[in-house]
Each structure stands twice: as C-alpha cells, then as structure tokens.
Amino acid sequence: MSTARIEKAVTSGQFELDGGSWDVDNNVWIVGDDTEVIVIDAPHDAAPILAAVAGRTVKAIVLTHGHNDHINAAVELGRATGAPVWFPPADRMLWDAEHDTAPDEDLVDGTTFTVAGTELRAIATPGHSPGSTVLHAEELGALFSGDTLFNGGPGATGRSYSSFDTIIESLRDHVLGLPPETVVHTGHGDDTTVGAEAPHLDEWIARGH
DSSP states (O other): OOOOEEEEEEEEEEEEEEEEEEEEEEEEEEOOOEEEEEEEEEOOHHHHHHHHHHTEEEEEOSSSOOOHHHHHTTHHHHHHHEEEEEEEGGGGHHHHHTTTSSOSOOOOOOOOOEEEEEEEEEEEOOOSSSSSEEEEEEGGTTTEETTTTTTTEEOOOTTTTHHHHHHHHHHHIIIISSOTTTTEEESSOOOHHHHHHGGHHHHHHHOOO
16 A cells, blocks of 8 residues: 655746746645655755755656756756656757756656655646656546646647647646546646546637637
8 A cells, every 4th residue: 555645845936938037936746755755846946855855765856847947956956866857858958958967867658656655657748848748646646747737727838849739639638537536736836636627628728828
C-alpha cells in the first residue's frame, strides 16, 4: 500500500517569453513520504523547494514543460539534491534559452516514476508548449497538470510555440476522460478536478483561446 502524500510549495518570480515579463506565483508539487520524494517543476528559487524537501532523498526532478518559470531553478536544485532532471525534449529550445547545460533525462509519453510505492506516469499533452506533459498518479487520484489545465480551463496558447487546437486535442484525448474525481494539481493557482472541468470543453472551444 502506498504511503505517498502530496505536498505543495509556492515560489514567486518572473515568467518571460516573447519579450514580455509577468509576475507569477508557481506551484511546486512534492510527492513522496518521509524518506523519498519526487519534485514536479523547479521554478524561480531553489531554496524554498529545498526547505520543503527537508533533507529527504529526491529521486527525480520532473519538469512539466520548458517555460522559464517552471525550470529556472532546476539546475541548481539538481546540483543541491543530486537528483536527475527530467525534461521533455520537444521543449529543448526553451531549456536552451535558460540554461547552458543539458537536462539529464528525456521525459516522454509513458515515462514512469515510482516513489513511496506510488507510480506516476507521464502523459504527453502538447499545446501550451510542444513538450507539455502531465503526470498521473492513479493510486493517489491525482493529476499534476503543469500549465496544460487550470481551474477554469486550458493553459494559455497565445504565445510562441503554442497551439490552441493542439491543447484542446490533448485535453480531450488524454485528460478529460480520466476519472472525474481525479484532483488536478496545477502549475499556478488552485486545484480543480477532472469532473469540474470536463463539462466545459465545448465552451473553451467556442471561446477559442
């Protein structure tokens, strides 16, 4: 039986893309037990993430996509913990704009991680960025959605390397069919559930952004 639990840390900083800069608060998700954890996303500042890890073994640092506000503390966090950084290769151009070194491992559709007896499976959900990926922890009834799905709809697609039609396809085919009670832990803002969001797909399509 899994003893894994889900913890959240929040860091703040700047999201930068296409010459713009925005103040953002980012959610960092920590999945594990008293001994070992996986860290999902590494935004802005490694120190509060390390404080939340609190000396536990970090098995992996998993980055949901390549926007700077999800990856800019990843190299420092990897060095501090000794954990490999997993990153979707389709977003490599975004990584290279932020870091001079390469990520350690390729995060692809179907990649699995096991921590504290619980499996997390990567599901490719392009749209917000080409490499955007969610992590499904079926035993925990949890989905870590990065910026693919928020409380209130899909992630933004009005910037470089993004596609509204693609994110809608990803959500329809890979996310909104998950059990409705699945809790969606987002990259920014409040949690939601698959059941709360799925009925609104047609509204999102009509809205068109």
